[in-house]
Amino acid sequence: MAFDGLMTAALVKELSDTLTGGRIIKIAQPEKDELQLQIKNYNTYKLLISADASLPLLYLTEDGKQSPLNAPNFCMLLRKHFNSARILSITQPGLERIVDFTIEHLNEMGDVCQKHLLVELMGKHSNIILADDTNTILDAIKRVSGMVSSVREVLPGRPYFIPQTQEKLNPLTADFDAFLSIKKKPVPLAKALYSTFTGLSPQIANELCHRAGLSQELPAAEIEEDHLQHLFHVFTALCADVTEGRFTPILVMKGKEPVAFSPVSLTMYEGGAFEIQEFTSASALLQTFYAGKNAITRIRQRSSDLRRVLSTALEREVKKYDLQTKQLKDTESRDKYKVYGELLTAFGYSAAPGDKEITVTNYYTNEPLTIPLDPQLSAVENAKRYFDRYSKLKRTYEALSVQLTETRSAILHLESIKNALEIARTEDDLVQIKAELTDFGYLKKHHAPTQKTGKGKKEKKARINSKPLHYKTEDGFDLYVGKNNYQNDFLTFEFANGGDWWFHAKDCAGSHVVLKADGREIPDYVFEAAGALAAFYSKNREAGKVEVDYIERKHVKKPNGAKPGFVVYYTNFSLVATADLSGLTEIND
Numbered sequence: 188m189a190f191d192g193l194m195t196a197a198l199v200k201e202l203s204d205t206l207t208g209g210r211i212i213k214i215a216q217p218e219k220d221e222l223q224l225q226i227k228n229y230n231t232y233k234l235l236i237s238a239d240a241s242l243p244l245l246y247l248t249e250d251g252k253q254s255p256l257n258a259p260n261f262c263m264l265l266r267k268h269f270n271s272a273r274i275l276s277i278t279q280p281g282l283e284r285i286v287d288f289t290i291e292h293l294n295e296m297g298d299v300c301q302k303h304l305l306v307e308l309m310g311k312h313s314n315i316i317l318a319d320d321t322n323t324i325l326d327a328i329k330r331v332s333g334m335v336s337s338v339r340e341v342l343p344g345r346p347y348f349i350p351q352t353q354e355k356l357n358p359l360t361a362d363f364d365a366f367l368s369i370k371k372k373p374v375p376l377a378k379a380l381y382s383t384f385t386g387l388s389p390q391i392a393n394e395l396c397h398r399a400g401l402s403q404e405l406p407a408a409e410i411e412e413d414h415l416q417h418l419f420h421v422f423t424a425l426c427a428d429v430t431e432g433r434f435t436p437i438l439v440m441k442g443k444e445p446v447a448f449s450p451v452s453l454t455m456y457e458g459g460a461f462e463i464q465e466f467t468s469a470s471a472l473l474q475t476f477y478a479g480k481n482a483i484t485r486i487r488q489r490s491s492d493l494r495r496v497l498s499t500a501l502e503r504e505v506k507k508y509d510l511q512t513k514q515l516k517d518t519e520s521r522d523k524y525k526v527y528g529e530l531l532t533a534f535g536y537s538a539a540p541g542d543k544e545i546t547v548t549n550y551y552t553n554e555p556l557t558i559p560l561d562p563q564l565s566a567v568e569n570a571k572r573y574f575d576r577y578s579k580l581k582r583t584y585e586a587l588s589v590q591l592t593e594t595r596s597a598i599l600h601l602e603s604i605k606n607a608l609e610i611a612r613t614e615d616d617l618v619q620i621k622a623e624l625t626d627f628g629y630l631k632k633h634h635a636p637t638q639k640t641g642k643g644k645k646e647k648k649a650r651i652n653s654k655p656l657h658y659k660t661e662d663g664f665d666l667y668v669g670k671n672n673y674q675n676d677f678l679t680f681e682f683a684n685g686g687d688w689w690f691h692a693k694d695c696a697g698s699h700v701v702l703k704a705d706g707r708e709i710p711d712y713v714f715e716a717a718g719a720l721a722a723f724y725s726k727n728r729e730a731g732k733v734e735v736d737y738i739e740r741k742h743v744k745k746p747n748g749a750k751p752g753f754v755v756y757y758t759n760f761s762l763v764a765t766a767d768l769s770g771l772t773e774i775n776d
Contacts, residue, residue, distance in 0.1 A: 192386020
């Protein structure tokens with residue numbers, strides 16, 4: 188997942204084909220490090236440019252943003268120079284993550300001038316720079332002084348140049364002799380590729396290794412000649428696609444989460460738990476990716492307090508469980524003290540006053556047994572002391588056995604809530620999770636003031652709109668997935684019928700999955716699809732293969748007083764599933 192030189196090349200081709208010759212009719216700076224240009228070229232286009240250190244981006248969009256009442260200085264400067272200016276060309280130097288907009292406009296004297304708007308998509312070094320036709324910087328959205336960077340100052344009056352912080356080769360012009368330089372690096376093959384050539388991200392380097400059938404961890408210096416020739420052939424084929432503008436923008440999804448994007452196909456993600464979506468343009472790809480990523484980021488930010496509370500509670504219960512387990516182990520000697528007491532009661536008469544031990548025959552094993560004695564006490568008093576110790580350890584054992592069961596139940600409950608947080612998609616999902624944490628005392632109840640419209644008015648509860656996930660198979664079978672414990676209980680004991688099928692990942696936190704039978708004969712592939720859902724929405728989703736229990740719903744029971752989501756069953760079937768949702772269509776009810 189990288190905004191690398193190849194992604195930049197795909198964008199440059201799209202923007203060049205779409206915007207060259209167009210006129211800039213509106214310039215806005217909605218955020219501190221962000222611009223939005225409106226360009227008229229037969230149709231009207233909106234170009235979003237962001238130099239944000241954590242999320243630099245550039246793409247065409249249909250969405251607009253609210254502009255501040257007072258335009259920032261850099262925005263005013265662009266409006267001064269680019270009012271009705273025309274875009275002459277959009278280029279990329281080499282495979283650098285830089286886009287150069289050459290723009291023609293009229294100056295104050297009415298003379299035709301050219302300037303450059305340079306967009307640098309370089310992570311924390313990202314910037315948007317305005318330069319004249321002599322490559323002198325006029326200003327930048329982020330000024331960089333010599334105190335900040337000793338490599339390059341980005342200030343008005345300074346010359347603009349591309350920083351050569353790393354001596355990398357241009358892959359578009361590299362021949363085989365240049366390609367051989369990867370063997371000189373004492374690093375894995377994939378790293379040798381992206382550290383030698385400009386514009387290649389680790390993701391693309393891994394893809395090149397995969398296409399060539401080579402391990403990305405293979406030491407570059409040890410690659411054989413025929414393998415090197417084959418890798419170079421794969422490398423040049425990719426470069427030819429870039430040079431000739433043959434891009435196939437794709438988005439790699441794992442469930443609802445975007446995990447990677449690329450301007451070229453990524454064969455290393457084909458098959459397994461990943462879904463590959465193709466796009467007609469790089470802009471559409473990036474807009475979809477960042478929208479999905481932002482949604483996930485927003486949910487994670489909103490759930491940070493819940494995660495912290497949950498982590499603290501889970502850590503506390505685990506420590507308690509470890510301590511109780513240790514204490515329970517210490518009670519294992521209780522029966523020994525009972526035997527000591529019984530034997531002393533039977534044979535203690537043979538002990539002389541002041542003896543520190545006595546050896547008697549253990550009538551349980553018919554073997555001699557030496558019993559330590561307190562010389563200050565009589566045999567009867569020693570026996571009573573051992574019986575007292577036995578009774579205390581027995582009471583401790585019984586209490587700890589109950590406590591261990593309760594603590595283990597609390598850990599399983601908290602792990603199930605943690606899994607619900609991992610699969611939460613919307614703020615409505617968080618409402619139910621927060622309600623469960625509150626109901627079980629992990630969060631304090633906050634009583635919001637009630638608007639009184641009459642006597643006896645009750646406090647309003649947060650409205651819950653979250654619903655279980657709904658999937659359909661190709662044959663029209665319906666599958667439902669609970670996103671949290673309350674939904675799990677609803678699906679299993681209110682929504683499902685006795686003849687429906689119930690699925691759950693074995694021995695780990697996970698969602699309840701209900702397969703609606705509706706009296707039909709169910710094909711094997713539908714059982715496998717339901718198992719895949721149970722695997723995907725479980726704690727073990729990253730394990731590859733997940734064992735899943737399944738059983739008719741009528742055989743699933745809920746013990747009295749059990750926590751939400753907890754059930755018991757005895758005569759179940761099992762299957763091994765992969766967390767792969769291909770072949771399933773999610774239905775937005």
